[in-house]
Amino acid sequence: MKSTLDRRTFVKLTASASGALIAGVYLQSCGSEMVPATIHEFSPLIKIDTDGWVTLIAKNPEIGQGIKTALPMIMAEELGADWDKVKVVQGDFDEAYEEQWAGGSYAIVLNWDLMRTAAAKVRHVLLQAASKKMSKKVSELSTIKGKVLHSKSGEALPFETLLLEASKLPLPETVEFKPTDSFEIVGKNTPQVDLGQLVNGETKFSIDVKLPGMVYATVLKNPVFEGGVGEYDDTEARMVNGVIDIVELDNTAYGGRLLGPNSPNFVNGIAVLANSTWSAFKGAGKLDVVWDTSGSRKENTDGIFERFNLQLTSTAIERKDGDIHRARKTEASNFEAVYQVPFLAHIPMEPMNCTVDFRADLCEVWAPTQNPKALQEGLIKLFGLKPEQIKIHLPRVGGAFGRRYYVDYAMDTAILSKKIGKPVKLTWTREEDIQHDWYRPASIQKMVASLDESGMVTGWQHILANASRKTCLGREGRPAGTEIDEYEFPAGFVPDLQFEYGHVMSDVPLGQWRAVGLSATVFAIHSFLSELAILNKMDPIDYFLKFLGPARMVPVVGDDEFDAGRLIEVVQKVRHNSNWDIPLPKGKGRGFAATKLSGSFVAEVVTVSVDENENVTILRVDAVVDCGIVVNLSGAKAQVEGGILEGLSAALYGEVTVKNGAAEQSNFHDYRWIRMDEAPEIHVEFIANNLPPRGLGEPPLPPAAPALANAIFAASGKRIRKLPILSTK
Amino acid sequence: MPSYTLTINATKRTVSADSDTPLLWILRDNLGLTGTKYGCGKGICGTCTVHYNGNAVRSCALPITSVLEGNIVTIEGLSEKENHSVQQAWMELDVPQCGYCQSGQIMAAVDLLSKNENPTDKDINAAMQGMLCRCGTYSRIRKAIHLAANKRNK
Numbered sequence: 001m002k003s004t005l006d007r008r009t010f011v012k013l014t015a016s017a018s019g020a021l022i023a024g025v026y027l028q029s030c031g032s033e034m035v036p037a038t039i040h041e042f043s044p045l046i047k048i049d050t051d052g053w054v055t056l057i058a059k060n061p062e063i064g065q066g067i068k069t070a071l072p073m074i075m076a077e078e079l080g081a082d083w084d085k086v087k088v089v090q091g092d093f094d095e096a097y098e099e100q101w102a103g104g105s106y107a108i109v110l111n112w113d114l115m116r117t118a119a120a121k122v123r124h125v126l127l128q129a130a131s132k133k134m135s136k137k138v139s140e141l142s143t144i145k146g147k148v149l150h151s152k153s154g155e156a157l158p159f160e161t162l163l164l165e166a167s168k169l170p171l172p173e174t175v176e177f178k179p180t181d182s183f184e185i186v187g188k189n190t191p192q193v194d195l196g197q198l199v200n201g202e203t204k205f206s207i208d209v210k211l212p213g214m215v216y217a218t219v220l221k222n223p224v225f226e227g228g229v230g231e232y233d234d235t236e237a238r239m240v241n242g243v244i245d246i247v248e249l250d251n252t253a254y255g256g257r258l259l260g261p262n263s264p265n266f267v268n269g270i271a272v273l274a275n276s277t278w279s280a281f282k283g284a285g286k287l288d289v290v291w292d293t294s295g296s297r298k299e300n301t302d303g304i305f306e307r308f309n310l311q312l313t314s315t316a317i318e319r320k321d322g323d324i325h326r327a328r329k330t331e332a333s334n335f336e337a338v339y340q341v342p343f344l345a346h347i348p349m350e351p352m353n354c355t356v357d358f359r360a361d362l363c364e365v366w367a368p369t370q371n372p373k374a375l376q377e378g379l380i381k382l383f384g385l386k387p388e389q390i391k392i393h394l395p396r397v398g399g400a401f402g403r404r405y406y407v408d409y410a411m412d413t414a415i416l417s418k419k420i421g422k423p424v425k426l427t428w429t430r431e432e433d434i435q436h437d438w439y440r441p442a443s444i445q446k447m448v449a450s451l452d453e454s455g456m457v458t459g460w461q462h463i464l465a466n467a468s469r470k471t472c473l474g475r476e477g478r479p480a481g482t483e484i485d486e487y488e489f490p491a492g493f494v495p496d497l498q499f500e501y502g503h504v505m506s507d508v509p510l511g512q513w514r515a516v517g518l519s520a521t522v523f524a525i526h527s528f529l530s531e532l533a534i535l536n537k538m539d540p541i542d543y544f545l546k547f548l549g550p551a552r553m554v555p556v557v558g559d560d561e562f563d564a565g566r567l568i569e570v571v572q573k574v575r576h577n578s579n580w581d582i583p584l585p586k587g588k589g590r591g592f593a594a595t596k597l598s599g600s601f602v603a604e605v606v607t608v609s610v611d612e613n614e615n616v617t618i619l620r621v622d623a624v625v626d627c628g629i630v631v632n633l634s635g636a637k638a639q640v641e642g643g644i645l646e647g648l649s650a651a652l653y654g655e656v657t658v659k660n661g662a663a664e665q666s667n668f669h670d671y672r673w674i675r676m677d678e679a680p681e682i683h684v685e686f687i688a689n690n691l692p693p694r695g696l697g698e699p700p701l702p703p704a705a706p707a708l709a710n711a712i713f714a715a716s717g718k719r720i721r722k723l724p725i726l727s728t729k
Numbered sequence: 730m731p732s733y734t735l736t737i738n739a740t741k742r743t744v745s746a747d748s749d750t751p752l753l754w755i756l757r758d759n760l761g762l763t764g765t766k767y768g769c770g771k772g773i774c775g776t777c778t779v780h781y782n783g784n785a786v787r788s789c790a791l792p793i794t795s796v797l798e799g800n801i802v803t804i805e806g807l808s809e810k811e812n813h814s815v816q817q818a819w820m821e822l823d824v825p826q827c828g829y830c831q832s833g834q835i836m837a838a839v840d841l842l843s844k845n846e847n848p849t850d851k852d853i854n855a856a857m858q859g860m861l862c863r864c865g866t867y868s869r870i871r872k873a874i875h876l877a878a879n880k881r882n883k
Contacts, residue, residue: 064864192823195823196811199831201763201804204763205763276746276758277754278751398766638826641866642865667771668773675860676853
């Protein structure tokens with residue numbers, strides 16, 4: 001295996017009495033006086049010093065998914081480091097790191113081998129050095145807890161005694177990995193690396209960055225999507241104490257559509273620059289603007305859904321297995337249902353912000369981003385910079401959920417910093433955040449099933465109509481992809497099956513939202529499956545297991561196979577854990593749903609009570625997850641808990657509505673989310689196996705909504721086909 | 730700009746600011762106490778929660794002129810070395826995900842425990858329902874508050 005991570009240097013620090021950070025390298029105390037440790041950089045990701053401390057670079061953006069802990073754990077495992085003597089340092093954006101982004105639940109999937117390879121190479125040279133020093137065969141040596149161990153004799157040498165020798169040896173081209181059953185660190189419940197600073201307020205998020213001479217800024221954007229700035233009077237805004245300047249942000253001056261020719265635009269606006277955030281906010285509040293809305297379709301939510309509905313009959317076929325019409329002619333009954341899901345905002349707790357110091361020689365950026373590469377590409381496109389003229393720091397991110405895949409706020413900041421020639425920190429208000437998001441696409445989905453005499457599905461049709469987030473990648477009027485994928489469940493499980501997609505153009509900016517397409521489709525699929533079970537007077541889990549058939553590999557698309565056995569196992573376990581087969585009293589009910597996403601299998605049961613006034617209380621959630629090897633048990637459970645609560649929150653409350661081309665919601669009072677008093681206990685179990693680890697950020701989310709809707713039906717007889725359940729519109 | 734003197738984390742701090750400036754921005758921009766976060770600016774999410782005279786308050790909704798008389802405590806002033814029982818419980822249960830709302834959550838939890846040394850789930854739900862966590866750490870927060878109560882009652 002070849003990796004570009006083999007950049008080796010030998011770093012020898014000259015003695016400095018300061019005891020402070022030197023070039024990002026720490027000094028350890030040795031006895032009573034501070035003596036600088038000599039640090040050996042074995043690779044860009046791994047350094048070991050003569051005090052025995054291992055420094056590991058956490059290269060991916062930490063957005064709350066725990067990757068800053070998980071990736072170093074993998075390296076520490078393969079290296080045989082002592083986790084208590086590991087220091088984790090957040091890396092800046094660096095092409096040498098590879099796969100440096102957060103999205104699609106891919107970070108562990110893509111970095112598992114990369115991290116292990118980088119660490120195994122260093123382990124190799126440590127073993128070589130120890131072999132020479134101990135006069136033992138390499139094959140008899142292993143690394144454990146920061147030492148090379150000769151287990152036969154019990155003789156051990158700490159890493160720090162081997163550094164000089166080891167650093168002279170070439171790193172191998174290929175490596176062998178530790179057997180997974182010897183893992184000491186991976187799989188453990190490991191508290192995240194930043195915990196102390198997170199509970200004492202020391203952690204610096206991007207929004208906390210402060211540079212000398214920095215100017216604070218905010219932006220007021222046209223609430224209408226695709227709108228222009230129009231005319232404005234900034235006299236009063238300029239009179240606000242602390243306001244320095246008012247700058248119009250016209251993105252067409254910078255090439256405009258950064259995401260592609262057919263993407264919703266980064267919305268134009270007016271920036272207020274000031275000597276404090278508060279002055280900037282106040283200044284923005286004093287702007288008197290007549291927005292230009294001439295470019296807008298002036299859409300309303302009802303009209304948008306009406307167009308989706310019409311498009312259900314004008315679709316393109318995305319997948320066709322067998323012939324659904326044959327099934328319809330011959331089967332005993334057909335059943336259909338139409339489901340609707342809304343636009344959703346991301347609302348990460350840290351609002352959009354960015355700090356840029358745009359100097360003549362270097363554009364230096366501190367950004368809460370999932371996607372530093374896109375940020376770099378945006379800067380190159382806007383300003384014609386070369387990659388080496390851009391430095392992107394990756395402070396911890398206060399939530400992302402897909403929103404920070406897009407770099408609009410960073411581009412705004414760079415434009416402002418370049419224009420005024422000073423460092424600028426731009427902070428959006430919460431209102432701007434909710435009104436100028438890249439929303440989860442709303443959709444209407446029509447499901448049609450043909451059933452045989454035993455009530456089982458022989459024909460399956462899933463039609464989805466909406467405006468696609470993939471429009472930005474396509475050509476005028478047609479997206480590059482659709483919102484229903486050819487590998488969507490239950491492809492491969494039903495002989496006559498058809499997926500269809502109807503596309504509608506809209507101004508509403510659309511983007512990735514946690515679990516992306518499946519956040520919508522799994523709601524329709526698993527609500528429908530439970531409806532079919534009930535139609536046939538069968539238990540929904542019995543029905544689903546019968547629908548899946550025996551444990552086997554089911555071909556889906558090309559080489560992609562669906563391991564039905566792994567799904568069956570999580571379904572059976574969640575049935576047991578949730579006491580599914582023990583009846584509940586009147587007014588209470590359980591609902592079930594399951595999914596496969598990013599290679600992981602998740603089954604969930606939601607238990608609710610519904611009172612006579614239709615008040616819903618979520619009593620409990622059970623989840624069983626097979627994601628292969630669990631890297632960090634604490635972090636993995638957190639991802640499941642968080643994903644489920646997000647799915648439930650959206651199902652209950654999440655809804656962005658559009659009026660005259662603008663989002664109607666603006667803050668947490670009208671964009672509601674689950675609070676403490678509504679949050680159920682979530683019981684999580686992982687299937688123990690040694691399969692390669694798969695994604696976990698997204699897979700727990702999609703089943704939550706249909707499991708909740710199915711539970712409400714079980715408790716009340718009321719079928720939810722339209723989200724959110726507690727719509728105020 | 731007028732000048733004001735505040736007592737923050739038992740230290741007198743003098744700042745120049747407009748009279749309507751919310752305490753949040755004084756803490757963050759003037760004094761560099763960035764542990765207190767901006768979330769909504771309207772007192773809805775609780776991310777900016779600090780203590781004023783021993784009570785949890787929303788610093789985004791309190792102009793500087795309303796907090797001149799008493800003692801302000803922020804997350805930075807809660808303990809010397811994150812050794813407050815609530816912080817310890819938070820660490821033991823690895824509560825934070827993104828962590829952005831956690832300063833406010835901790836300050837609200839400390840306030841609750843100062844008034845109710847052994848809260849039930851119901852008490853916790855009532856006291857904490859103004860505190861938004863987008864990542865979904867609620868059940869760990871609930872457990873951590875119980876754990877902190879146990880630690881203190883030992």
